[in-house]
Amino acid sequence: KAGVTQTPRYLIKTRGQQVTLSCSPISGHRSVSWYQQTPGQGLQFLFEYFSETQRNKGNFPGRFSGRQFSNSRSEMNVSTLELGDSALYLCASSTGQGQRTNEKLFFGSGTQLSVL
Amino acid sequence: GQSLEQPSEVTAVEGAIVQINCTYQTSGFYGLSWYQQHDGGAPTFLSYNGLDGLEETGRFSSFLSRSDSYGYLLLQELQMKDSASYFCAVRDFRGGYQKVTFGIGTKLQVIP
Numbered sequence A: 001k002a003g004v005t006q007t008p009r010y011l012i013k014t015r016g017q018q019v020t021l022s023c024s025p026i027s028g029h030r031s032v033s034w035y036q037q038t039p040g041q042g043l044q045f046l047f048e049y050f051s052e053t054q055r056n057k058g059n060f061p062g063r064f065s066g067r068q069f070s071n072s073r074s075e076m077n078v079s080t081l082e083l084g085d086s087a088l089y090l091c092a093s094s095t096g097q098g099q100r101t102n103e104k105l106f107f108g109s110g111t112q113l114s115v116l
Numbered sequence B: 001g002q003s004l005e006q007p008s009e010v011t012a013v014e015g016a017i018v019q020i021n022c023t024y025q026t027s028g029f030y031g032l033s034w035y036q037q038h039d040g041g042a043p044t045f046l047s048y049n050g051l052d053g054l055e056e057t058g059r060f061s062s063f064l065s066r067s068d069s070y071g072y073l074l075l076q077e078l079q080m081k082d083s084a085s086y087f088c089a090v091r092d093f094r095g096g097y098q099k100v101t102f103g104i105g106t107k108l109q110v111i112p
Helices: none
Strands: A005-007 A010-013 A019-024 A031-038 A042-050 A053-057 A064-068 A074-078 A087-094 A111-115 B003-005 B009-013 B018-025 B029-037 B044-049 B053-057 B060-065 B070-075 B084-094 B097-102 B106-111
Touching (some): A010 A019, A019 A087, A019 A111, A031 A074, A042 A064, A053 A064, A074 A087, B003 B084, B009 B018, B018 B029, B018 B084, B018 B106, B029 B060, B044 B053, B044 B060, B070 B084
Parallel strands (some): A010 A111, B009 B106
Antiparallel strands (some): A005 A019, A019 A074, A031 A042, A031 A087, A042 A053, A064 A074, A087 A111, B003 B018, B018 B070, B029 B044, B029 B084, B053 B060, B084 B097, B084 B106
């Protein structure tokens, strides 16, 4: 079974531009969540999608948005990039079912975004 | 709100045992997970505690005390390849659905 695939692996943008990152979850997984990782900040939750619907959202400005397609693939968009948006963006997939289950998150290798 | 606390760095000797603690503050708590991340790699799942007590998986064990809002990850027979960052993560209930929040991570350095 293929793992979580994120593209591109590296991205360099300048301030003010926008960027779209892509995530293909493990086959059969319907939940995709996104995290921003920066040194010293750990993994900060951005949002989670299940069956094309955003179920949860973290404390990020509206410049950060996402969507999920019917095949569970997800995209994340950041508009009007700022220097502080430089980070590793990780996507994780899971089955997304059950309230009290041992639900593992399976992470992709991430997209390293550098904003100059 | 939610908060998790874990040490930022730990150093231990190869072959020894190390314990990484995690305290949390959250509402609607469901469980505590641990993830490992090597430099440049993706986080990978290590263990999950939904109930109080100890869960053992090979050299790794994880403990949870819900009454104390506390858990730990225990790594035995440390190997050099265990050098990595370890994140505790709480699963809680927010906005009608589960959400996973991660701690800042503990960087473990295993020395010969």
